[in-house]
Amino acid sequence: MVVVAFACVLLGRWQFDRYHERQDRNHQTEANLAADPVPVEQVFSTDTEPDDDQEWQVVRATGRYDADHQIVVLYRTNDGAPGVDVVVPLVTDGGAALLVDRGWVPSAANGQAPTSVPAPPAGSVTVTGWARIDSDDSGDRVRPTDGQVRSISAGAIAETLPYPVYDGFVERTAEQPSVKPAPEPPDPPDLGSGPSLFYGIQWFFFAALALGFWGYFAWAEYRTRTRSKAEPPADVAAPV
Numbered sequence: 001m002v003v004v005a006f007a008c009v010l011l012g013r014w015q016f017d018r019y020h021e022r023q024d025r026n027h028q029t030e031a032n033l034a035a036d037p038v039p040v041e042q043v044f045s046t047d048t049e050p051d052d053d054q055e056w057q058v059v060r061a062t063g064r065y066d067a068d069h070q071i072v073v074l075y076r077t078n079d080g081a082p083g084v085d086v087v088v089p090l091v092t093d094g095g096a097a098l099l100v101d102r103g104w105v106p107s108a109a110n111g112q113a114p115t116s117v118p119a120p121p122a123g124s125v126t127v128t129g130w131a132r133i134d135s136d137d138s139g140d141r142v143r144p145t146d147g148q149v150r151s152i153s154a155g156a157i158a159e160t161l162p163y164p165v166y167d168g169f170v171e172r173t174a175e176q177p178s179v180k181p182a183p184e185p186p187d188p189p190d191l192g193s194g195p196s197l198f199y200g201i202q203w204f205f206f207a208a209l210a211l212g213f214w215g216y217f218a219w220a221e222y223r224t225r226t227r228s229k230a231e232p233p234a235d236v237a238a239p240v
Contacts, residue, residue, distance in 0.1 A: 001214035005207040012203030019196035026191045032056040033130075033188065040166065043131045046096050049154070049167035050131050056189055057131045059170060063092035065100075065120035069161055072113040072148055073101070078184060082109040086183050087152060087169065088120050089161060090127055097161060099154055099169035100127055103183030113148055118181045125177065129170035130186070 033056055040061035043050050050057070066089045073085040083106040089097040107114040135142060135151035142153035144160050158165035171186040 001210045005210040008203045008207035012200045015196045015200035029056045044166035046164045062126045063090045096164045101171045128174040129172040
């Protein structure tokens with residue numbers, strides 16, 4: 001029981017550490033969301049993706065959308081409705097392309113892209129959005145097939161494009177000039193605390209429960225032994 005309680009305490013402390021890490025990350029995200037937009041070159045490069053503390057930084061880039069290399073990201077939902085995200089390379093004035101997730105459009109719940117996707121603005125466009133880091137997925141999930149992927153990875157998509165590509169991507173929040181119809185822009189990130197605090201409290205409760213059970217069983221064993229000593233042996237004959 002003591003070993004179990006000790007393990008529960010360690011697991012509880014681990015969950016509390018995760019809770020504090022989540023809080024620190026949320027504070028950084030809030031600061032990035034509230035900051036003024038910065039040029040895309042300050043966050044992105046063609047060699048390395050943004051740092052973790054730069055995710056959700058508001059960036060701005062100007063260029064031209066390459067609609068011929070548009071990609072849809074399958075299995076994206078919006079309030080439970082099935083759909084896809086539309087990703088279009090924005091070839092910036094510097095020559096490198098920035099992958100822009102323009103937002104969500106509905107589709108049938110069959111894992112297929114919709115037959116019609118809103119076209120991006122033509123000509124020079126200024127895009128404002130949130131800096132995002134590539135997905136950790138690999139293989140077929142990020143390799144474009146017939147203009148479709150499961151997750152966004154600039155490295156995998158760059159292999160299909162004729163120009164250098166910034167690592168990471170941007171979730172569009174605004175573009176000038178704007179067009180209609182257009183995909184629905186993304187929702188802001190979840191800044192909730194998550195379940196780690198509750199799980200940590202649970203593990204400490206389990207530790208207290210284990211020690212409580214140990215104490216109860218020790219007390220029960222003590223009473224049993226004390227009672228046994230006080231009672232005469234069952235095989236002792238009574239005096240005549």
